[in-house]
Amino acid sequence: xxxMTTTAVADFVQDPANPRNPHLPRFCGRGNIRAHVPAxxxxxxxxxxxxxxxxxxxxxxxxxHTKLPPIFYSPSDYGNSWTLxxxxxxxxxxxxxxxxxxxxxAPFPRPDDDYFFFIPPEIDPPHHRKYRNxxxxxxxxxxxxxxxxxxxxxxIDLIExxxxxxxxxxxxxxxxxxxxxxxxxxxxxxQDMMGxxxxxxxxxxxxxxxxxxxxxxxxxxxxLKVAIAEKQANPDGGxxxxxxxxxxxxxxxxxxxxxxxxxxxxxxxLDTVYATLNNIWVWLARHPERVQEIIDRPDDIDDIVExxxxxxxxTFSGRVVARDIELRGVQMKQGDRVLCCLPxxxxxxxxxxxxxxxxxxxxxxxxxxxxVGVHSCMGGHLARMELKIALxxxxxxIPRFSIKPGHEIKYKPxxxxxxxxxxxxx
Amino acid sequence: MPKVxxxxxxxxxxxxxxxxxxxxxxxxxxxxxxxxxxxxxxxPSCATCHVYVDDAWTDRVGGxxxxxxxxxxxxxxxxxxxxxxxxxxxxxSDALDGLIVHLPESQY
Ligand code: HEM
Ligand code: FES
Numbered sequence: 001x002x003x004m005t006t007t008a009v010a011d012f013v014q015d016p017a018n019p020r021n022p023h024l025p026r027f028c029g030r031g032n033i034r035a036h037v038p039a040x041x042x043x044x045x046x047x048x049x050x051x052x053x054x055x056x057x058x059x060x061x062x063x064x065h066t067k068l069p070p071i072f073y074s075p076s077d078y079g080n081s082w083t084l085x086x087x088x089x090x091x092x093x094x095x096x097x098x099x100x101x102x103x104x105x106a107p108f109p110r111p112d113d114d115y116f117f118f119i120p121p122e123i124d125p126p127h128h129r130k131y132r133n134x135x136x137x138x139x140x141x142x143x144x145x146x147x148x149x150x151x152x153x154x155x156i157d158l159i160e161x162x163x164x165x166x167x168x169x170x171x172x173x174x175x176x177x178x179x180x181x182x183x184x185x186x187x188x189x190x191q192d193m194m195g196x197x198x199x200x201x202x203x204x205x206x207x208x209x210x211x212x213x214x215x216x217x218x219x220x221x222x223x224l225k226v227a228i229a230e231k232q233a234n235p236d237g238g239x240x241x242x243x244x245x246x247x248x249x250x251x252x253x254x255x256x257x258x259x260x261x262x263x264x265x266x267x268x269x270l271d272t273v274y275a276t277l278n279n280i281w282v283w284l285a286r287h288p289e290r291v292q293e294i295i296d297r298p299d300d301i302d303d304i305v306e307x308x309x310x311x312x313x314x315t316f317s318g319r320v321v322a323r324d325i326e327l328r329g330v331q332m333k334q335g336d337r338v339l340c341c342l343p344x345x346x347x348x349x350x351x352x353x354x355x356x357x358x359x360x361x362x363x364x365x366x367x368x369x370x371x372v373g374v375h376s377c378m379g380g381h382l383a384r385m386e387l388k389i390a391l392x393x394x395x396x397x398i399p400r401f402s403i404k405p406g407h408e409i410k411y412k413p414x415x416x417x418x419x420x421x422x423x424x425x426x
Numbered sequence: 427m428p429k430v431x432x433x434x435x436x437x438x439x440x441x442x443x444x445x446x447x448x449x450x451x452x453x454x455x456x457x458x459x460x461x462x463x464x465x466x467x468x469x470p471s472c473a474t475c476h477v478y479v480d481d482a483w484t485d486r487v488g489g490x491x492x493x494x495x496x497x498x499x500x501x502x503x504x505x506x507x508x509x510x511x512x513x514x515x516x517x518x519s520d521a522l523d524g525l526i527v528h529l530p531e532s533q534y
Binding site: 095139142366373380381 | 447448452455456463465466467468469470471472473493494497498500501534
């Protein structure tokens with residue numbers, strides 16, 4: 001039903017300098033399943049909020065391969081979507097940016113008369129690359145390498161602050177502050193904003209009150225807008241300044257472009273690293289023998305990080321079908337939403353045999369932690385560097401640690417998958 | 427600055443300057459040369475920067491930089507030949523000034 005309201009997704013012409021709302025069709029809930037969807041493919045994915053998922057989300061996503069069809073249609077009050085779990089299918093969709101567009105990525109209120117795009121995710125090729133080129137020199141492996149010393153010092157300072165205590169709550173003592181400190185450094189924002197940023201992040205993640213979340217996000221936006229204006233007046237080497245003063249196609253970026261770009265970095269670069277660290281530290285705390293293996297193999301740290309990113313991927317890639325298309329025999333129509341369950345793709349036993357096993361000697365394959373295709377994560381090298389340094393500096397100082405006795409790890413529902421609290425003792 | 431020539435599958439040639447220390451994948455992306463996706467930015471983790479090093483250059487460029495590149499190459503979309511490399515792992519030096527690489531029909 002409701003096909004009459006479908007706007008032609010393929011016809012939406014994007015003009016990044018004059019952003020407007022694509023007004024995509026929305027199909028929410030079981031009462032709103034489109035006519036072309038076969039009844040036997042309608043399944044509840046259980047992702048993110050179901051009690052079964054929240055027991056141990058990664059085990060749950062690995063088990064999807066035995067319990068659910070490779071492609072199924074999952075109804076949800078937030079929006080129905082085809083859910084993809086096969087590695088091969090995710091690669092196909094994510095590498096086909098023409099037929100699967102990345103629009104309307106967040107249920108974030110953007111008024112029609114003051115619409116902006118999140119940049120770069122909501123920008124299609126060929127414009128997309130122009131934005132990435134602005135900051136790529138900093139986010140490429142060589143650029144990130146120049147930050148290594150600074151990141152390492154941030155990590156060391158944090159750990160030295162609590163190592164003598166013999167205990168910490170990992171998410172607040174390290175998982176949260178490390179990425180925020182690094183983010184502030186890279187963006188060229190002052191470290192004394194640390195406490196304020198941490199507060200905003202915590203409210204946005206942990207508060208279940210939409211008004212509070214909106215308020216925290218609003219404060220962050222107001223702050224970023226002032227920071228952008230300052231960097232335009234006094235440029236420096238930070239990313240905010242780089243973006244605020246950038247040109248593409250011979251023109252300066254508009255205020256909305258600058259804002260949409262800076263704002264997305266803040267959304268994309270903090271919770272993801274936070275959740276990844278938290279997941280990995282739970283695993284480390286439970287596997288002292290594997291911690292020893294990591295300590296004993298210092299030269300293999302890059303492979304170790306890559307495998308941990310595969311095993312503990314934290315997020316998803318949503319796309320909108322722009323043209324009617326068939327995938328694995330399933331007919332999708334334009335306007336349908338597709339959700340690539342990246343962690344499930346990383347557990348595809350056809351590509352990663354014995355997928356839940358952490359094996360640092362797996363042959364290198366394409367992992368989807370950072371998705372694939374033109375919208376592959378821009379911060380992937382930074383994230384890898386943060387994880388590598390965190391492992392090295394932590395294990396140097398705290399080689400043996402475990403979850404505080406009696407504490408049961410609980411997972412928070414949310415688009416970035418990770419535990420709510422990780423109390424550790426050593 | 428070293429020059430790199432990219433020869434597309436249809437024979438179209440593009441010659442661009444790529445700074446010493448940069449890699450062949452980024453040389454293409456920054457100069458708008460089509461045919462290299464380079465989607466992971468050189469982790470390496472994607473194998474979408476596959477090129478065939480020109481016969482005249484294979485000795486100087488050498489084989490895969492490590493196990494990760496060799497393993498990933500197996501996932502390249504087009505035929506993998508002895509001259510195949512992931513271009514994000516070929517770093518420019520003055521010795522590679524004039525390098526010629528051939529692009530596969532597709533990276534996916
Ligand atoms: C372990 C940490 C991280 C993970 C797991 C992660 C994951 C991802 C994923 C899955 C996407 C694609 C989303 C989609 O398909 O819609 C993405 C995109 C992106 N990420 Fe990350 N990310 C991480 C860290 C970072 C950091 C540290 C930054 C920057 C400071 C960052 C910046 C971005 C940007 C700008 C994009 C959009 C790229 C584009 O559309 O071209 N990410 N990330
Ligand atoms: S750019 Fe991804 S492997 Fe070379």
